Amino acid sequence: MISVLGAGAFGTALAVSMQRESDARTVWLWGRNADVMAQMQASRETPRLPGVSLPDGLTCASDMASLPAHGPILLATPMQTLRALLTTHAAQLSHRTLVICCKGIELSSGLRASEVLAEVLPDATPATLTGPSFAADIARGLPTALTLACGDANCAETLQNQLSTHSLRLYSSTDIIGAELGGALKNVIAIACGAAIGAGLGESARAALLTRGYAEMQRMAAALGAQPETLAGLSGFGDLTLTCTSEQSRNYRFGASIGRGEAFDPAVTVEGAATARATHDVAKRLNLDMPITAVVTGLVEARLDVATAMDMLLSRPLKKE
Ligand SMILES: NC(=O)C1=CN([C@@H]2O[C@H](COP(=O)(O)OP(=O)(O)OC[C@H]3O[C@@H](n4cnc5c(N)ncnc54)[C@H](OP(=O)(O)O)[C@@H]3O)[C@@H](O)[C@H]2O)C=CC1
Ligand SMILES: O=C(CO)COP(=O)(O)O
Numbered sequence: 001m002i003s004v005l006g007a008g009a010f011g012t013a014l015a016v017s018m019q020r021e022s023d024a025r026t027v028w029l030w031g032r033n034a035d036v037m038a039q040m041q042a043s044r045e046t047p048r049l050p051g052v053s054l055p056d057g058l059t060c061a062s063d064m065a066s067l068p069a070h071g072p073i074l075l076a077t078p079m080q081t082l083r084a085l086l087t088t089h090a091a092q093l094s095h096r097t098l099v100i101c102c103k104g105i106e107l108s109s110g111l112r113a114s115e116v117l118a119e120v121l122p123d124a125t126p127a128t129l130t131g132p133s134f135a136a137d138i139a140r141g142l143p144t145a146l147t148l149a150c151g152d153a154n155c156a157e158t159l160q161n162q163l164s165t166h167s168l169r170l171y172s173s174t175d176i177i178g179a180e181l182g183g184a185l186k187n188v189i190a191i192a193c194g195a196a197i198g199a200g201l202g203e204s205a206r207a208a209l210l211t212r213g214y215a216e217m218q219r220m221a222a223a224l225g226a227q228p229e230t231l232a233g234l235s236g237f238g239d240l241t242l243t244c245t246s247e248q249s250r251n252y253r254f255g256a257s258i259g260r261g262e263a264f265d266p267a268v269t270v271e272g273a274a275t276a277r278a279t280h281d282v283a284k285r286l287n288l289d290m291p292i293t294a295v296v297t298g299l300v301e302a303r304l305d306v307a308t309a310m311d312m313l314l315s316r317p318l319k320k321e
Contacts, residue, residue, distance in 0.1 A: 001071035002162065005085065007031030007040065007060065008269070009048045010101060011076030013135035014168075016049070019058040020141070021165035028059045028068050037062040052139040064089050072097045072159055074129065075113075078269050079104025079184075082113055086120040097125040099148075099159065103183035104271040105278035110285070112180040125150070127159055128176050130183035131234035132242035134249075138168060145169045147235040149179035171234060178230025181221045183239055187272030188279060189213030190243040191255035191296050198259020199306040209292060210244045216290045220279070223286050258299050259306050273300045291316060 004015045007029055019027040031037045040046050041060040044053050054060065067073070073093065077085050079102040086093060098121070100113040109116070114126040131146035138144055148163065148170040150156035156172040164170045173179055192213060196205040214237065221231050230236060243249045247256075251272040257264040264270070280297040283290040295312055298304030304312075 001026050001028065001068040002074065003028045003030065003068050003071060004074040004076055005030045005089075006074075006076035006101075007037060007046070007048075008076065008078075009135035010138075011074065012040075012046055012049055012054075013052075013139035014074060014076065014101065014129075015058055016052060016054060016139045017141065017165050017168050018163065020055040021167065026057055026059070026068075028061060028066075030061050030064060030067070032062065034062040049136060049139045052136075064092055067092050072099050072127075072162060074099045074101050074163075076101040078102055079113060079271055080107060080274050082106070083116050083120060086117060090121060094121045094123045097127060097155065097159070099127045099129050099163070100180070101129050102271070103130060103180075103187060104275040105184050105282065107274040107278045110278050110282045112177070112184065114176050114180060125152070125155060126176065127155065128179045128183075128235075129163065129170070130179050130239070132239040133168075134242075134246070136248070141167045143167050143169070145171065145234055145238075147171055147173050147179050147230075147233060149173040149176045149230075149235070151176055173230060173233075173235075175227045175230040177224055178221055178226030179235040181224060181226055182217065182231055182233075182236030184271070184275050185217040185220065185279060185293075186213075186236070186240040186243050187251040187270075188276040188293050188296050189217070189240060190249055190251040191258070191270075191272045191276065191299070192292050193244040194249075194252040194255020194257075195259040195296075195299060195306050196255075196310070198256035199310075200259075201306075201310060205310070206244065210240065213244075213292050214240055216292055219288055220283065220286075220290065223288055255296075255299075272296070276300050 015029040127150035133144045160172040254270040276296040295309035
């Protein structure tokens, strides 16, 4: 049995993919809104994934008391809601294997998701599922490759086998730190790339931001104990590439709206906004040079405009690559 908490675009897409491509599995999808979940259970569709049918066998529920007693639990609500989710449902979630699917750094603490989990539920087993994937692609059964990281190699392999489908190919890793940081920090760089394109600064500027942004990601990951090869993999370089180059990305589109000077719908999940601010704080604490993250924080907080931000980056002293 696989359980998924969070019936937004990503949680639902994972549930659909895992149920549709295996008769042997049964997937249970939980969302906090009883009316929405009853509607999904009855209609077999959701406005979060237009055109996608929820397969038979997928149960949509809002009552945590009916959480299946066995099997991994995927956590697919946004990063800044993770602590509240874990705290509210601590009784049902402690001692379970919890697979974190959100991407970000907690703003109030500067912690990664698995660190938040360890604080709230020290007896649970944390794992992370992350990498380049749009919910709409997964839900349509398009080919996708992700990283499944868990500190225990046997657990990582078990989860890899439990959660992979024919189209959703999971690679295992024991480097949770690297996997989480890749997924969190790439969203900040995607905002920068979107802003550059939105402001008409050109593809070359985007390539420069993507590459120098990757250098910042590697710098922070090394300081926090990640393995360099993890950053070069699906959860780092892979997801950075996807998010910085696709209009499908909400972080990229948010940046593009800043670049064009347009408003952006505040109801849309944009993980990189809070994560930029959290990362900027952590970088200052660790004395790490992260200039792109610093200017993205200024853009998000509306302290900077794109022209000033780019000028700040271009006027830095010349240095070795
Ligand atoms: N969408 C994508 O392509 C991908 C997303 N992700 C990651 O997945 C995470 C979720 O994103 P996504 O599904 O797209 O976001 P959505 O905005 O589509 O959905 C968020 C979901 O979380 C629910 N939620 C919000 N706060 C709480 C809370 N306090 N308790 C319980 N449920 C809550 C919302 O419920 P309600 O509707 O009631 O507000 C909604 O169902 C993010 O970290 C994102 O980076 C990762 C890879 C791909
Ligand atoms: O994480 C994602 C792709 O891997 C989804 O990106 P956005 O959250 O920017 O839409």
